[in-house]
Amino acid sequence: MTNIALIGCTGSIGRQVCAVVRRYPDRFRFSALVGGRNAAGVSALAEEFRPDFAAVAEGGSLSLPDGVAKLCGEEILARCFDGCDVAMIAAGGFAGLAYTLRAAESGKKIALANKESLVCGGDLVMREVDRRGIDLIPVDSEHSALWQALSFRRDAPFEKLVLTASGGPFRSLSVEEMARVTAADALRHPTWNMGAKITVDSATLLNKGYEVIEAKWLYRAEFSQIEAVVHPESIVHSLVTFRDGATVAQMGYPTMELPIQLALTYPERLPCEKPLDFRSLGALHFFPLPAEKFPCFGLAVEAGKAGGTLPTVLNAAGEEAVKAFLRGSISFPKIAETISDALEAFPREEVSSYAQLAETDGKARLAARKFIYG
Secondary structure (H helix, E strand, O other): OEEEEEEOOOOHHHHHHHHHHHHOOOOEEEEEEEEOOOHHHHHHHHHHHOOOEEEEOOOOOOOOOOOOEEOOOHHHHHHOOOOOOEEEEOOOOOHHHHHHHHHHHOOOEEEEOOOHHHHHHHHHHHHHHHHHOOOEEEOOHHHHHHHHHOOOOOOOOOOEEEEEEOOOOOOOOOHHHHOOOOHHHHOOOOOOOOOHHHHHHHHHOHHHHHHHHHHHHHOOOOHHHEEEEEOOOOOEEEEEEOOOOOEEEEEOOOOOHHHHHHHHHOOOOOOOOOOOOHHHHOOOOOEEOOOOOOHHHHHHHHHHHHOOOHHHHHHHHHHHHHHHHHOOOOOOHHHHHHHHHHHHHOOOOOOOOHHHHHHHHHHHHHHHHHHHHO
16 A cells, blocks of 8 residues: 655645545545645545545635644644655645655655656755755656656656647637737647646646756756657657667556556556557658747756756746736736746845745746835
């Protein structure tokens, strides 16, 4: 029986982790369920799964069954990984970094579905992972695909990593047309069903820029070894090219349950999703990523190359801009403008601690809100 501490249990990824546990109740159980602010959702999951601990990080009244301990305040971070075998970090945004670092410091195996942990704190996280020899397993579909193509080894040699992107709902629109799109338009992803924030990040291709930064940390890759291409069908989840010219791809229908389950069972593979029916697939297409139409991608890659605290500035401004866009306060192009303004306003600093990154995150959010609302 594998005990899972699930951080972000009521979000899109969290709900799919729960689906995997329901599929194999004899293999998995939850030691802890931690949500953000959805107390009713956490309470319902606690009633169903009976973990050792449950918590809502942003407060709220939990109704828990007997035997489930409620964690509050600082004890959430201090105790949420007690007794777990795997820390599944599925919280969204910068908030996930504190949990990833705590799991690493606790020596826990980490299944990482929070890309901001490496975008913002890659140096801190990987330093602790390496120091303790922790198993860090990527859950993002693209990075799971690379990991699978590399035979479950993050240290395997390669020549190039190729990340695939669907291109989002606006791939065929002009720059002028994108200036008029709404949040409802952005949330209609053509192939994936995800949470609102990551769906908008996919529409701007900021998410793909984040994945380039993740690849740098996960696979010790140079940016020159990482490429992103548009693959509208979302069947090939990423590819690895090797020194002899061979390229290995991982393919499957677009679903997060497969990479989630594999992170918990590898190297064993258990029944999960239906296999591809190649007779009905039709053609698969690949196109250059149109970075000139989607400036968020380039801003992310340049921030990743600069390193230091700038990726934290990038993410903080991005989170604030997406919130404003979803509320209808700004246009789609202003997401990139907000990020660009923040990156220009903040000097690069070497990363020294989580406290430094948290302070940078807070200041960058204030700057982004000032840019948005005046």
